[in-house]
Amino acid sequence: MSSLTAETGLTPEAELLESHKKFMEDKSSSNFSSLNKIGAQQFEKLGYPNSKHEMFTFVNTKSVATGFVSAKGSEVNKGQIAEFVYSGCERSLVVLVDGQYRENLSDLSDLDNGVKLVSGEEALADSKIREYLESSVQDENDTFAAINAAFCQDGLFLDIPAKVVMQSTIQILAISSGANGENESSYPRVLVRVGDLAEAKIIVRYAGLKGNYFVNSVQDFLIGNGAGLGLVQVETDQKEARNFSKTRLILNRDSRFSGANVSYGSALTRCHLEARLKATGSEFRFNSVGVLEKKEQVHHYMRVYHEAAQCSSDMHFKNIVNDQSRSSVDGTVIVEQDAQLTNSDQLINNLLLSDEAHADSKPNLIINADDVKCTHGNTVGQIDEEQLFYLKARGLSEAIAKTLLTKSFAASIVETIEFPSVRKNVEETLLKKLEANDG
Amino acid sequence: MLDIKDLTGGFDGNEIVKGVSLKVNPGEIHAIMGPNGSGKSTLSKILAGHPVYEATGGTVTYKGKNLLEMDPEARALEGVFLGFQYPVEIPGVNNAEFLRMSYNALLVNRGEEEIDPLDFDEILDQKMKTVDMDPKYKDRFLNDGFSGGEKKKNEILQMAVLEPTLAILDETDSGLDIDALKTVANGVNRLFNKDRALIVITHYQRLLDYIKPHFVHVFSDGKIVETGGKELALDLEKNGYDKYIASGN
Numbered sequence: 001m002s003s004l005t006a007e008t009g010l011t012p013e014a015e016l017l018e019s020h021k022k023f024m025e026d027k028s029s030s031n032f033s034s035l036n037k038i039g040a041q042q043f044e045k046l047g048y049p050n051s052k053h054e055m056f057t058f059v060n061t062k063s064v065a066t067g068f069v070s071a072k073g074s075e076v077n078k079g080q081i082a083e084f085v086y087s088g089c090e091r092s093l094v095v096l097v098d099g100q101y102r103e104n105l106s107d108l109s110d111l112d113n114g115v116k117l118v119s120g121e122e123a124l125a126d127s128k129i130r131e132y133l134e135s136s137v138q139d140e141n142d143t144f145a146a147i148n149a150a151f152c153q154d155g156l157f158l159d160i161p162a163k164v165v166m167q168s169t170i171q172i173l174a175i176s177s178g179a180n181g182e183n184e185s186s187y188p189r190v191l192v193r194v195g196d197l198a199e200a201k202i203i204v205r206y207a208g209l210k211g212n213y214f215v216n217s218v219q220d221f222l223i224g225n226g227a228g229l230g231l232v233q234v235e236t237d238q239k240e241a242r243n244f245s246k247t248r249l250i251l252n253r254d255s256r257f258s259g260a261n262v263s264y265g266s267a268l269t270r271c272h273l274e275a276r277l278k279a280t281g282s283e284f285r286f287n288s289v290g291v292l293e294k295k296e297q298v299h300h301y302m303r304v305y306h307e308a309a310q311c312s313s314d315m316h317f318k319n320i321v322n323d324q325s326r327s328s329v330d331g332t333v334i335v336e337q338d339a340q341l342t343n344s345d346q347l348i349n350n351l352l353l354s355d356e357a358h359a360d361s362k363p364n365l366i367i368n369a370d371d372v373k374c375t376h377g378n379t380v381g382q383i384d385e386e387q388l389f390y391l392k393a394r395g396l397s398e399a400i401a402k403t404l405l406t407k408s409f410a411a412s413i414v415e416t417i418e419f420p421s422v423r424k425n426v427e428e429t430l431l432k433k434l435e436a437n438d439g
Numbered sequence: 440m441l442d443i444k445d446l447t448g449g450f451d452g453n454e455i456v457k458g459v460s461l462k463v464n465p466g467e468i469h470a471i472m473g474p475n476g477s478g479k480s481t482l483s484k485i486l487a488g489h490p491v492y493e494a495t496g497g498t499v500t501y502k503g504k505n506l507l508e509m510d511p512e513a514r515a516l517e518g519v520f521l522g523f524q525y526p527v528e529i530p531g532v533n534n535a536e537f538l539r540m541s542y543n544a545l546l547v548n549r550g551e552e553e554i555d556p557l558d559f560d561e562i563l564d565q566k567m568k569t570v571d572m573d574p575k576y577k578d579r580f581l582n583d584g585f586s587g588g589e590k591k592k593n594e595i596l597q598m599a600v601l602e603p604t605l606a607i608l609d610e611t612d613s614g615l616d617i618d619a620l621k622t623v624a625n626g627v628n629r630l631f632n633k634d635r636a637l638i639v640i641t642h643y644q645r646l647l648d649y650i651k652p653h654f655v656h657v658f659s660d661g662k663i664v665e666t667g668g669k670e671l672a673l674d675l676e677k678n679g680y681d682k683y684i685a686s687g688n
Contacts, residue, residue, distance in 0.1 A: 393489075393515055394515055395601070412530065
């Protein structure tokens with residue numbers, strides 16, 4: 001049963017549907033209108049989740065339930081976003097502000113030949129794209145992704161044609177302006193198509209300028225036959241912010257995906273990743289690292305579907321939780337009946353730095369094929385006393401030794417990040433959090 | 440330099456070291472030999488300040504200070520070095536970087552400036568040569584995936600870089616082939632001089648063919664049961680520890 005919200009006395013469902021009605025009345029008809037309608041219908045079907053919903057066991061959805069107003073998409077200048085642009089991506093930069101594509105802030109001069117970027121509005125004019133998006137929303141199982149579809153007004157579509165091997169790394173920067181006061185919501189929507197035998201490298205970075213905003217994004221990556229995609233998603237939001245994202249990956253025959261997620265910590269971050277290994281020979285690798293302190297929360301919900309034979313998946317999560325912070329990883333690999341000779345590994349490691357910190361892990365396997373090799377594992381630990389003594393016996397102070405050990409815990413993930421500028425930032429900024437915690 | 444008087448201690452309430460007295464002066468090499476389980480390693484861990492091991496009685500004075508009251512890192516900064524019997528693997532911590540941090544901690548403790556990374560690299564390269572270690576081990580994670588021999592060499596490398604005043608080597612020779620043993624002994628001998636002291640804990644006499652001790656102590660059941668010169672080690676080699684174990688019981 002849903003609780004009533006304080007502001008309106010309505011259930012979150014009713015309130016959201018009410019504001020959707022108003023949203024549809026206020027906006028002029030666009031290519032997004034039908035997607036918005038389908039999104040709202042799907043939301044109505046799914047309902048507003050509470051912690052009894054399997055998908056939200058560890059996530060307090062109340063705090064993002066209501067009171068949020070759609071961000072208007074305010075003016076932001078280049079100076080305000082410069083610090084969020086990774087070095088090397090200055091000329092292959094795509095900027096969304098409050099979910100809306102901003103040409104004046106983007107710079108596409110280094111994009112490789114044939115790579116096409118169009119706004120969501122334009123992309124939806126293409127019936128194929130519209131059909132894909134609409135059917136994905138009709139099948140959507142995540143309430144917040146349905147809400148995104150109900151309210152999104154723009155986004156972008158990136159098309160990497162077949163056989164194009166991109167030299168540049170594209171950074172998609174999703175800025176939340178927080179300009180119009182507290183509790184702004186934005187709904188970025190990104191669709192990337194990597195053509196057959198193409199190779200692409202993409203960084204998706206979330207950042208906010210101020211405030212307690214809620215960014216609720218959906219990203220689709222369609223990876224063609226024999227194509228490769230390197231993706232890193234980095235959440236560098238404001239500390240009070242809430243960031244929900246749904247990332248859907250479709251892997252076709254012999255395609256490769258190598259992904260990483262880095263959470264810098266915010267009031268509530270939730271990453272839902274759905275990967276479908278649709279055809280033989282596809283390969284999925286995913287690493288994730290989070291460093292949390294104070295009351296920060298990061299939750300991962302991950303479903304990997306092995307739908308064809310001879311595919312492999314490998315996932316590794318590492319979370320360092322300090323103070324009263326919380327992390328959770330709820331990951332299931334589903335091996336369908338036809339997916340013989342599947343190889344799958346899933347590992348979750350948590351490092352607890354305080355008695356009040358909390359780390360939940362739920363690694364799971366559902367196997368319907370009979371010739372597969374699948375593993376899953378989970379550890380929760382504190383700093384190893386023998387390692388600590390070893391370092392101290394070489395003259396390092398307790399504080400420095402602990403910092404070194406917590407950093408070393410993250411290192412095996414950090415070093416797999418394929419993008420040097422992201423890795424450098426992680427080392428210089430994210431891992432600094434561990435130093436600040438030394439007492 | 441080091442004065443141990445009637446030291447007792449162990450872990451979890453078990454007394455393993457049962458009254459050890461030992462004086463070590465600068466310029467001396469002491470070998471402590473004894474059967475497995477006699478408490479040699481426990482003694483070394485108490486001296487280095489391992490948190491699990493506790494001294495329950497007696498005193499340990501190092502350069503006039505009460506060693507037992509000092510944190511492990513303070514002992515290290517004062518020049519006490521424990522060469523671990525089983526060096527810990529720490530994946531994620533770069534070997535060279537760790538050594539530089541350790542080296543800098545000593546410098547800062549002496550009131551000196553931290554060393555420039557490039558200058559340190561030169562020192563490290565030179566020291567690695569003396570212990571016959573491949574430079575590739577600089578970029579490896581600390582002891583991570585090292586063979587037994589490489590781990591022990593890495594201990595000696597750390598010792599060579601940190602130049603301790605008092606080094607306690609806990610079974611540094613076990614598990615080494617003869618070439619590695621010679622290398623390790625060579626590294627130890629290079630470091631040794633009249634201002635430094637060395638305690639070599641070993642099970643085998645073999646090491647003492649290469650590191651010449653001034654004193655050999657036989658350790659059994661938590662105590663030093665006999666002290667002599669290096670001829671005692673040869674006697675042990677020939678006759679084994681049996682008579683000491685019997686007397687220990």
